[in-house]
Structures are given as C-alpha cells and as structure tokens.
Amino acid sequence: MDITFLGAAGGVTGSCHLVRVGDRRLLLDCGMFQGGREEEAHNRDPFPFDAAALDAVVLSHAHLDHSGRLPLLARRGFRGPVHATPATIDLARVLLRDAAHLQESDAERENRRRLRQGKGLVKPLFTADDVEAALRLFRPLDFDVPADILPGVRATLVPAGHILGAASIVLDLEEDGRRRRVAFSGDIGQDDSCMLPPPRPPDRADLVLLESTYGDRNHRARAATHEEIAGVLESAWEAGGNLFIPAFSIGRTQELLTLFAQHYDEWRLDRWLLFVDSPMAIQANTVHLRHDHLVREEARPLFAGRGLRERLPNLRETASTEESMRINSVRRGALVIAGSGMCTGGRILHHFRHNLWRRECRVMIVGYQGEGTLGRRLVDGAERVTIHGEEIRVAAGIHTIGGLSAHAGQDELAAWYGAIEGRPAVALVHGEARGREGLARRLSAAWGVQPTLPRAGELIAL
Incomplete structure (x- = not known):
C-alpha cells in the first residue's frame, strides 16, 4: 500500500493523489492546474499512470483545481466510478460544462488569431463531449455512509465545510491482512462560516493528508x-x-x-x-x-x-x-x-x-x-x-478582504489535526512553500510531529 502525490504538492492547484492497494489503483481528486501559463501548461502533460487501468476516483469537492482533469481522464480511457456527494456531483456538472465551454471558446478565438498569422492551430484541453463522458461516471456517496468501493477499500465522506458538498475522505485500506486508515482533508473551511456548518475531522487515522493553503497565518476575526x-x-x-x-x-x-x-x-x-x-x-x-x-x-x-x-x-x-x-x-x-x-x-x-x-x-x-x-x-x-x-x-x-476565505487558517487547521486520535503521521499538501512550512512548524511545536512536505511524484509507503 502506498500513496503517490501527483498534484497540489508544493502548490495550491492540481489536487491529485494516487493510492495503491495491492493491484487496485484509485485517485483522490483529479484537479486542474491553475495560475500562470507555465502552471496551466501542466494540464496537457500525460498522466503518470495508465488512466484505463485506474479503478476509481474519490472526489473531495467540485472546484476545478480538484475536479477539472476528470474529462481528460475519461478521454484517456478511464471508465471506473467517480464517487462524490450528491451536492458535489450537481456542482461539478455546472463547473465542468462551463469549463468545456471556455476551453472551446478560447481555442476558437486563438485559432482565428493563428490563422491570420499563418500558425498551426490549437485544440481545447477538453470538450463538452469529454465532460459528458466524465459525468456519466459519477456515483453519489452520502456523508457518513461507509461504502466498499473496491476490494480492500472502504470510503467514508465527512463534511469539510469548504463549499456545499465538500468532503474530507477517509479510506480504510486492507491488503494481505494489514489494515491502514488514510484521511485526506480535502479543502477545510472555516469554523464560523455564515453559510456552512464547521468541518469535522475523522476520529482516527494512520496517515493524514492535510491541506495547508493558509498554514502560515490566521484570518481576520x-x-x-x-x-x-x-x-x-x-x-x-x-x-x-x-x-x-x-x-x-x-x-x-x-x-x-x-x-x-x-x-x-x-x-x-x-x-x-x-x-x-x-x-x-x-x-x-x-x-x-x-x-x-x-x-x-x-x-x-x-x-x-x-x-x-x-x-x-x-x-x-x-x-x-x-x-x-x-x-x-x-x-x-x-x-x-x-x-x-x-x-x-x-x-x-x-x-x-x-x-x-x-x-x-x-x-x-x-x-x-x-x-x-x-x-x-x-x-x-x-x-x-x-x-x-x-x-x-x-x-x-x-x-x-482576508477574512472571507473558504479555507481554514492556521489555528483551525492545527485544531482539525489535533482532534484526531494519536497524532498520526501527516503529509502537508495543497499549499505554497510558506503555507506548508508555517503549518509544519506549528504542528511540530504543538505535538512534536514532523510533517512530510511531499513534492510532485513523491511516494509514501503505508
């Protein structure tokens, strides 16, 4: 059993983590890289795995930096289920269809310019057809209802408070009699949102993948x-x-x-x-x-x-x-x-x-x-x-205005982790350098843990 970090590892977009349990493979998120041209160019890179051989995806929430490459995954041969809460599925339908429209419109506008200049044409990152193929793979999974999604893999979605339907993902894994529990925070919301209930951490885990977007600071009251x-x-x-x-x-x-x-x-x-x-x-x-x-x-x-x-x-x-x-x-x-x-x-x-x-x-x-x-x-x-x-x-x-973030600040992230029994091993994801390093110092000072700061392509054995 192991986890390979393929996105949002040293940055805040492109969330994607590959979990291997025996001969089973599943993804936690399959998000789009966003930002400048150099960052977004990575969306066209080949997946570092065989999409057709992938068994499942579990999606934390609908934002494109977590869901935006699902149409590419479907285009490249993935046919397994994508598990998410019903609200996430409804929002992903809206987001992905809009993203396809923008991709096709941008490519059309760019190609008009290229035709005038005598340059080669470009293709959209994905199309509306790719989106519909991906949407057909979605399977609803309610909060707090454990589901055996693959042999040796049980998934439970816990409210994360980030956006409507957003979940932290708890995976109970079993291989050759060995059991491990992995908790992926997804994006954690603030405790005092005016709209959503506060996030809820899992009771226990062997490894925590914890977001660190604002790991170095707190928001205004x-x-x-x-x-x-x-x-x-x-x-x-x-x-x-x-x-x-x-x-x-x-x-x-x-x-x-x-x-x-x-x-x-x-x-x-x-x-x-x-x-x-x-x-x-x-x-x-x-x-x-x-x-x-x-x-x-x-x-x-x-x-x-x-x-x-x-x-x-x-x-x-x-x-x-x-x-x-x-x-x-x-x-x-x-x-x-x-x-x-x-x-x-x-x-x-x-x-x-x-x-x-x-x-x-x-x-x-x-x-x-x-x-x-x-x-x-x-x-x-x-x-x-x-x-x-x-x-x-x-x-x-x-x-x-700094206080409206849908992401928890440092104190809330530390409290979320601190509520998990036994202070398990933790890998900090979804954060730029100062966010990850700031949260690592905070967790180390509070509980003596030494968080891992994985880079893209790094693997952790369970």
Whole structure:
C-alpha cells in the first residue's frame, strides 16, 4: 500500500493523489492546474499512470483545481466510478460544462488569431463531449455512509465545510491482512462560516493528508471582516463609481449573498444595483436551493423558496451576454459579483476593461489569489495589467478582504489535526512553500510531529 502525490504538492492547484492497494489503483481528486501559463501548461502533460487501468476516483469537492482533469481522464480511457456527494456531483456538472465551454471558446478565438498569422492551430484541453463522458461516471456517496468501493477499500465522506458538498475522505485500506486508515482533508473551511456548518475531522487515522493553503497565518476575526466590508461599501459609494467583486461562482458568491442578506439594512445595500453576473453562479444558486439541508440552520431560510429574493429585492441575475454587457452602461452604483475568483477569465475581465482605469471605481478582492494570476498582480499593486491583449491602467482602488476565505487558517487547521486520535503521521499538501512550512512548524511545536512536505511524484509507503 502506498500513496503517490501527483498534484497540489508544493502548490495550491492540481489536487491529485494516487493510492495503491495491492493491484487496485484509485485517485483522490483529479484537479486542474491553475495560475500562470507555465502552471496551466501542466494540464496537457500525460498522466503518470495508465488512466484505463485506474479503478476509481474519490472526489473531495467540485472546484476545478480538484475536479477539472476528470474529462481528460475519461478521454484517456478511464471508465471506473467517480464517487462524490450528491451536492458535489450537481456542482461539478455546472463547473465542468462551463469549463468545456471556455476551453472551446478560447481555442476558437486563438485559432482565428493563428490563422491570420499563418500558425498551426490549437485544440481545447477538453470538450463538452469529454465532460459528458466524465459525468456519466459519477456515483453519489452520502456523508457518513461507509461504502466498499473496491476490494480492500472502504470510503467514508465527512463534511469539510469548504463549499456545499465538500468532503474530507477517509479510506480504510486492507491488503494481505494489514489494515491502514488514510484521511485526506480535502479543502477545510472555516469554523464560523455564515453559510456552512464547521468541518469535522475523522476520529482516527494512520496517515493524514492535510491541506495547508493558509498554514502560515490566521484570518481576520469574522466581526472585523464584516466591519471591513462595510467600510469598503461606504467608501466605494462615496467615490461615485461602481464596485466589482471577482468571486468564485461556487461557494464564495453564495456566501457573499448570504452576508448581504444578513446585513442588508446595516450596510445600506438598498442604494446599490446588485448583480450576480455569472451564468455558473446563477446555476450554483439553484443547486444550493436544492441542497439547502446542508447549510447552517440559521441560514436555511435564505435558501428555501424565495428567501434570498425577499431579503435582496434589488438583486439581478444576469445570465445572458447581452445583460452582462448592459451593466457597463451603468456609471455609478453598480455592485457586481462576477467570475472568475482569481481574475483569470470570465466576465470580470470585461468589466475590468471598462472600469479598472476609472479612479472612482473600486475592486474588492475576497479570496485567495494564486501566484501568476491577474488577481495577485492587482493585490500586489500593479499599475498596469494586460486584459485580452490590451494594456489597462489600474486607477481603481483595490481592497483586499482576508477574512472571507473558504479555507481554514492556521489555528483551525492545527485544531482539525489535533482532534484526531494519536497524532498520526501527516503529509502537508495543497499549499505554497510558506503555507506548508508555517503549518509544519506549528504542528511540530504543538505535538512534536514532523510533517512530510511531499513534492510532485513523491511516494509514501503505508
């Protein structure tokens, strides 16, 4: 029995870990690499295993950095089941279909340019057909229901609190009478989310694969974060322009809407024109309504019936391209939530082209910005950025809100691990160098453990 780390090992995207039990092979996640061109080029690399010989996949949650290469896996011969919670399956359907559309659109646009230049054509990373082939492989697995998914492999999904349906994965493995339990955290949410119940660690394990995105630091207190948001909203209104929030369509957008509904009067949101400008986020809103039993009890009324609509009467969901384009005729008072969360694509880029150079406009960054992304350049104070081949001057005010992360901070990660019986061996994944090293120091100081910091391709024997 062993585990090979094939992604999110020294970085925060491309989550993928290969588990071997005798002659059985399964993956924990099969995510897309995201960020700069060099990072994303790895998505086209061959898998370091035979996809057709793989027996199963267990998916922690729907975000593309965990699910985004499943269509490639299907194209290259994988025919086994993909186990995930029902909510994850519904959200993955939305995300993967949207990703295929973007891949095909980007390839078409690039090929028009290449034809003019007499260059060779490119193919999309995957197509809509590849996505449908992958979606046919999904099999629902409810929280806290152990399932024998392969001979010698029992999987149990535990709530992780990251996004709707997100799970930590517990694998009970058996080979030749030897038994081992592996716990893969997936992405762990904060304890005090306004929308989701807190994450729940497994009771015991022999090896823990623990995410470390924010392993070196804690987030601002929730109350301080709310005060900060209120301040940005007030200053943005006084500046006399529009406010743009690049946000992940799944998870972050719904959390923002929950906060806006809960603080509607306090934050004087009635004076804004509120837009959710993302077809994917609009579909995700519907999925949240379908699985409202998974949200916190106090937030449940917002996801039942017309609860959200009644609390946010000035909310507009702009599904079509034409509706999105009309937003740019609004010169003042538009509050626009649009994808993508790291500003690497989607409608937020079109809004930036029309507004980023306007001093009276504001941008509120509410999530993690990976190395090499446009969002990271804005956070780092870039004076000029390139969008769709055009250089844009950055005159709008950029505000970063740190406390809304869907990832746990250092204290919460340490507490999650510390609740597991016996302080098992731990490998830190899904983190850049400072996150992993910071969490390693914290765990070592607290419990004397020496975490492994695996690199891509490294193997741990069980």
